[in-house]
Amino acid sequence: MLADTIIELLKEEISSQEYDRYIKQLKFHEKASNSDQMVFLAPNILIANWVKTKYSDKIAHLFELKTGKKPEIKIVLKEHLKTTKVKSTPVEMIDAIKNTKNTILNPSYTFDSFVVGSSNQYAYTAAKSIAEKPGVMYNPVFIYGPTGLGKTHLIHAIGNYVQGRGKIVIYATIEQFMNDFTYNLRNQSMDRFREKYRSCDVLLIDDTQFLSNKIQTQEEFFHTFNELHSAGKQIVLTSDKPPKMINGLEDRLKSRFEWGLIADIGLPELETKIAIIKKKCELDGINLNSDIVNYIAANMGDNIREIESAIINLNAYASLMRQEITLDFAKNVMREQIKERRENISLEDIIQIIAKDLNIKPSEIKSTKRSKNIVEARRIGIYLARTLTPNSMPSLATYFGMKDHTAVSHNIKKINEIIETNESFKLKVEDLKNKILTKQM
Numbered sequence: 001m002l003a004d005t006i007i008e009l010l011k012e013e014i015s016s017q018e019y020d021r022y023i024k025q026l027k028f029h030e031k032a033s034n035s036d037q038m039v040f041l042a043p044n045i046l047i048a049n050w051v052k053t054k055y056s057d058k059i060a061h062l063f064e065l066k067t068g069k070k071p072e073i074k075i076v077l078k079e080h081l082k083t084t085k086v087k088s089t090p091v092e093m094i095d096a097i098k099n100t101k102n103t104i105l106n107p108s109y110t111f112d113s114f115v116v117g118s119s120n121q122y123a124y125t126a127a128k129s130i131a132e133k134p135g136v137m138y139n140p141v142f143i144y145g146p147t148g149l150g151k152t153h154l155i156h157a158i159g160n161y162v163q164g165r166g167k168i169v170i171y172a173t174i175e176q177f178m179n180d181f182t183y184n185l186r187n188q189s190m191d192r193f194r195e196k197y198r199s200c201d202v203l204l205i206d207d208t209q210f211l212s213n214k215i216q217t218q219e220e221f222f223h224t225f226n227e228l229h230s231a232g233k234q235i236v237l238t239s240d241k242p243p244k245m246i247n248g249l250e251d252r253l254k255s256r257f258e259w260g261l262i263a264d265i266g267l268p269e270l271e272t273k274i275a276i277i278k279k280k281c282e283l284d285g286i287n288l289n290s291d292i293v294n295y296i297a298a299n300m301g302d303n304i305r306e307i308e309s310a311i312i313n314l315n316a317y318a319s320l321m322r323q324e325i326t327l328d329f330a331k332n333v334m335r336e337q338i339k340e341r342r343e344n345i346s347l348e349d350i351i352q353i354i355a356k357d358l359n360i361k362p363s364e365i366k367s368t369k370r371s372k373n374i375v376e377a378r379r380i381g382i383y384l385a386r387t388l389t390p391n392s393m394p395s396l397a398t399y400f401g402m403k404d405h406t407a408v409s410h411n412i413k414k415i416n417e418i419i420e421t422n423e424s425f426k427l428k429v430e431d432l433k434n435k436i437l438t439k440q441m
């Protein structure tokens, strides 16, 4: 069937994850389709919206390649088909998107797919509670933290949750807000702009730090904020830094951003990263054993976006090579990425981070003191210095004040033995390794 051919062609153009998550969920509605239009049934509004925005042009293009005619692509909600007893004329079908003022949100970014750990617990709880009762508890909610740690995921999760309960949600990055603003200003259609941003139930604004020094946009945003806030509409903002630290942001905006609740997302603990990797693998149907998951979590840093792309690359490479993913295979594929991350690590960094974490003085690690905790810290230091830096055993012996390289080698052997038998010690060492790789002092 033509639709099958088109879907097969589309499958080649997109990743298998995208295919499984969105396209595979669609059902072709043969009866309603003809040479002018293709109708697909989607299981829910989130998928319908997403497919409509992301893939309908591609589908139309592939159809055109095959038939020479460009069709209209309609994505219809399956449930609508059941409840409204749509008659044979497809034009009468309710297009899931047409009449909605809502923005398109990523349907994969939900509360269910968000892994909660101590680094993001507060932000998650705040997000969940305002999603349940928008505009009632804290307004605005301001979520901040370093890149790739789930701020956009959380803000979309709020959007998906409230949209699913019939509320009107507008999501925009500051860049989109600004572009929208300048476009409407130039076209003298500011009424339309204001109607869009001020008539929603929930306004979600990503990357607020980019308001910095944009005087005119700040002015417009100030009025948008005031209008929504005084009408009891929920505002959620994200940024890479707290309001106070955003340079070039007017004080009146800074103070407003602090009116409600401020929640930060910190760097994830090793356990959280492991849980996130497992969740991603489960959602994307990727099979990685726990040694590989632990290896990725301990070596790929804290940026979850980078971790995700490393997993996707690894999986793509394995299927291309028709190889099973073993630990050695994973190490090999990720070698370059991991090497790059290690280039700037100094022995001094290692000592500082271990000392801080184990609550001893850096100088004690290099001393000859024999108390149990200091010996253990020294051993871990030697082990991680050997693992994470290109230093030779003799140079490590000099650095750590040891007799010679055999003493270094003995210490490394000792750590390897403990790691093999003691799971919590192993996790501790991996956690330290990770802190060193991300230079968390």
Ligand SMILES: Nc1ncnc2c1ncn2[C@@H]1O[C@H](COP(=O)(O)OP(=O)(O)OP(=O)(O)O)[C@@H](O)[C@H]1O
Pocket (backbone or CB within 6 Å): 109, 113, 114, 115, 116, 120, 145, 146, 147, 148, 149, 150, 151, 152, 153, 154, 240, 276, 279, 304, 305, 308
């Ligand atoms: N706790 C988590 N659970 C599940 N997935 C997560 C989590 N944290 C981050 N991710 C995933 O990591 C990726 C990057 O997250 P996201 O885009 O939300 O980061 P961000 O903090 O908004 O980054 P930026 O500041 O660069 O915009 C997304 O695919 C997201 O799903």
